[in-house]
Amino acid sequence: MTREEVIVEFKNHLIQYLNLLDTTPEQINNEExxxxxDLGLDSIDSVELIVLLDREYGIKIKNPTxxxxxxxxxxxxxxxxxxxRTK
Amino acid sequence: xxxxxxxAISPQKTFNSTFxxxxxxxxxxxxxxxxDADYAEFIPPSLLRRMGKAVKMGIGAALxxxxxxxxxxxxxxxxxxxxxENCINFLNQIVDYNEGMLTPTHFVxxxxxxxxxxLALMYDNPGYNVTxxxxxxxxxxxxxxxxxxxxxxxxxxxxxxxxxEEISDYNYNIDLQxxxxxxxxxxxxxxxxxxxxxxxxxxGASMFIVASSPEDAYAEICAVEQLTYPSExxxxxxxxxxxxxxxxNVEDVDALVLGKSGDGRYDGWYDHVTQLFPNAEFTYYKNFxxxxxxxxxxxxxxxSELVRNKLVNHPELMGNISKQPxxxxxxxxxxxxxxxxxxxxxxx
Numbered sequence: 465m466t467r468e469e470v471i472v473e474f475k476n477h478l479i480q481y482l483n484l485l486d487t488t489p490e491q492i493n494n495e496e497x498x499x500x501x502d503l504g505l506d507s508i509d510s511v512e513l514i515v516l517l518d519r520e521y522g523i524k525i526k527n528p529t530x531x532x533x534x535x536x537x538x539x540x541x542x543x544x545x546x547x548x549r550t551k
Numbered sequence: 552x553x554x555x556x557x558x559a560i561s562p563q564k565t566f567n568s569t570f571x572x573x574x575x576x577x578x579x580x581x582x583x584x585x586x587d588a589d590y591a592e593f594i595p596p597s598l599l600r601r602m603g604k605a606v607k608m609g610i611g612a613a614l615x616x617x618x619x620x621x622x623x624x625x626x627x628x629x630x631x632x633x634x635x636e637n638c639i640n641f642l643n644q645i646v647d648y649n650e651g652m653l654t655p656t657h658f659v660x661x662x663x664x665x666x667x668x669x670l671a672l673m674y675d676n677p678g679y680n681v682t683x684x685x686x687x688x689x690x691x692x693x694x695x696x697x698x699x700x701x702x703x704x705x706x707x708x709x710x711x712x713x714x715x716e717e718i719s720d721y722n723y724n725i726d727l728q729x730x731x732x733x734x735x736x737x738x739x740x741x742x743x744x745x746x747x748x749x750x751x752x753x754x755g756a757s758m759f760i761v762a763s764s765p766e767d768a769y770a771e772i773c774a775v776e777q778l779t780y781p782s783e784x785x786x787x788x789x790x791x792x793x794x795x796x797x798x799x800n801v802e803d804v805d806a807l808v809l810g811k812s813g814d815g816r817y818d819g820w821y822d823h824v825t826q827l828f829p830n831a832e833f834t835y836y837k838n839f840x841x842x843x844x845x846x847x848x849x850x851x852x853x854x855s856e857l858v859r860n861k862l863v864n865h866p867e868l869m870g871n872i873s874k875q876p877x878x879x880x881x882x883x884x885x886x887x888x889x890x891x892x893x894x895x896x897x898x899x
Contacts (some may be wrong), residue, residue, distance in 0.1 A: 482600065483600040483601065485599065486596075491699050504596075504597040506597075508655050508656065510600075511654070511655050512655070512656065515653070518651075518652050519648070519652075
């Protein structure tokens, strides 16, 4: 899978897991902060994201400090997925 | 306890004025599903995307009341099953992911008190906040709790009291197997003429502003009574005692709102109550909303609208009621086991 394909796949998962009504993958900016930005995600969403990474990519984030560095925007998450995915 | 306002989200278009103007929605299916308001108009997208159906319906019914009334001292909700679909999704996840990591949203939305909690958060209401989960008497329990709450207050106070129930495919199938719903498909226009076993599954949310003082109120909820496993004689005795406590005679009750559901096994209860009030006019409501465990809340909504004289253009809902009633008795039962009575008296 190319990086672009992973980005599209991840955005689709993001929309599905967080039930982002009326949002398309194209509307999610890769550099836009997921928390505090236009998407308006909150702490419950961060747990949903951790579950998403576990279920879809086999990535377990157990360290909160590490999580804060990964769950920044689409780019940081996709980079982490490419480097650490087990499925 | 006094009634100041009422609103409902139901399988009829109760969320706008077309309902009062006589709009009657015909359902021809095995379930009567709610006609949703445009929740996105008044619920922020960040909240809406997480809400389950029951929470959306409940908020859709409560928000109009919160906007047009002063802040209340608390919120009391009655629901038999709460956010059932989310509950089933959450339980299925436990199995599907082998008791691994689970997402929080389904769990948060599945708890019966999710609605009361969400309402308190949205309208910054830190007061009394209780959800009663007691099967088909959940709404009656909520009303009794409101009465008790007011009895403990020194100053005039008010509450939002309501009930919500959603149809979940999973639970519908369980209740269908248990014989609660008809195997055949019926139009709601024909439901009450049916005498086969079971009714048709419905859903909805009905909300009320109740207060301890009559100021700005249009009706008084004079009594709320519950019975479990009564005989017809015991039911008659309880009704007689309810009337006596309120210094009323049988002739004083001029309208009955009855939960007749087209279930041939139990509709005799409604005929029995009708016979106790030979001079009263009556109407039914489950042909509009179907059968569900807190449907008596819609019955109270209907009684409330009758008392406010808002249904004169709606012949289907008026039943054989020909004039604005003064005293209304609402009677509902579920499975012939749990019976609820609510007495409503017009103030103005």
